[in-house]
Amino acid sequence: MTALRQTRTALTPKAAPFAIRAERASDVVAREALLDRCFGENRHLRTCQRLRDGRAPAGGLAFSATVEGPLSRIRGSQSLPNSIRTTADSKFACGDSSGNFPEDALREGARNFRNATRLVGTLRLWHVSAGGVPALMLGPLAVDDTFRKLGVGTTLMEHALAAARAHGHGAVILLGDAPYYGRFGFSDRNTGSLSLPGPFEPARLLALELVAGSLDGARGMIAATGARVPKPRARRTQPANLAA
Numbered sequence: 001m002t003a004l005r006q007t008r009t010a011l012t013p014k015a016a017p018f019a020i021r022a023e024r025a026s027d028v029v030a031r032e033a034l035l036d037r038c039f040g041e042n043r044h045l046r047t048c049q050r051l052r053d054g055r056a057p058a059g060g061l062a063f064s065a066t067v068e069g070p071l072s073r074i075r076g077s078q079s080l081p082n083s084i085r086t087t088a089d090s091k092f093a094c095g096d097s098s099g100n101f102p103e104d105a106l107r108e109g110a111r112n113f114r115n116a117t118r119l120v121g122t123l124r125l126w127h128v129s130a131g132g133v134p135a136l137m138l139g140p141l142a143v144d145d146t147f148r149k150l151g152v153g154t155t156l157m158e159h160a161l162a163a164a165r166a167h168g169h170g171a172v173i174l175l176g177d178a179p180y181y182g183r184f185g186f187s188d189r190n191t192g193s194l195s196l197p198g199p200f201e202p203a204r205l206l207a208l209e210l211v212a213g214s215l216d217g218a219r220g221m222i223a224a225t226g227a228r229v230p231k232p233r234a235r236r237t238q239p240a241n242l243a244a
């Protein structure tokens, strides 16, 4: 358990070393930008997002992959997501992150974003009920396209699954490509009787039992069960003549 709290660092043959660590509130700006780049700005319409809306990720099960160094020495370019231009904007525009971040964290995130620490990967796990059986839903997993095929995705997956196991969870479910997730043991063996709150391809609904038999009897709708997060407060627009 203690080992999982430590940052895991891996050397890559072609790029700067990357580290896997617990996601921080200050990751919000770079994480939203990464997800926009990987999944497009319509990503909030995806079926799996219905299991994340208004919920917090499972405790201790949200991870970031980062590389350190001046941006000039780090491969690729990084741009702000279209919806986020300032730290204040990011507070209100961070989708499943729900905008609940203290100013200091947002300032640190913006500083990291421009300077030394670059977020190159993200992975979260969420509490769900799989037709009455407690499980975790994995996603989104995303790696910056200039840092792909370097093992970042694999290291994030292995780290997250080890953490889920260490926390005593029985099963992880996801919607994704079997040729990629099969290498971590995911298959559609236990998901044939499960459904999602929206359109999905059944062959992409995959599961991994961390504890053998934990998905026995799992049938029906997968539903969110994670802690609810407060909705971000709407910004009040002041009449022009009062805004001094």
Ligand SMILES: CC(C)(COP(=O)(O)OP(=O)(O)OC[C@H]1O[C@@H](n2cnc3c(N)ncnc32)[C@H](O)[C@@H]1OP(=O)(O)O)[C@@H](O)C(=O)NCCC(=O)NCCS
Pocket (backbone or CB within 6 Å): 038, 039, 141, 142, 143, 144, 147, 148, 149, 150, 151, 152, 153, 154, 155, 175, 176, 177, 179, 180
């Ligand atoms: C999928 C993703 C996370 C992999 O990250 P990564 O850091 O490149 O992964 P790794 O370096 O650990 O592994 C790369 C290997 O996975 C393979 N791979 C990547 N995506 C794959 C897919 N969809 N299907 C099958 N294999 C895939 C690569 O071809 C590569 O194979 P190789 O090892 O034989 O060269 C990354 O490509 C990504 O962010 N894609 C866009 C978002 C996405 O699709 N997320 C997953 C949602 S289903």
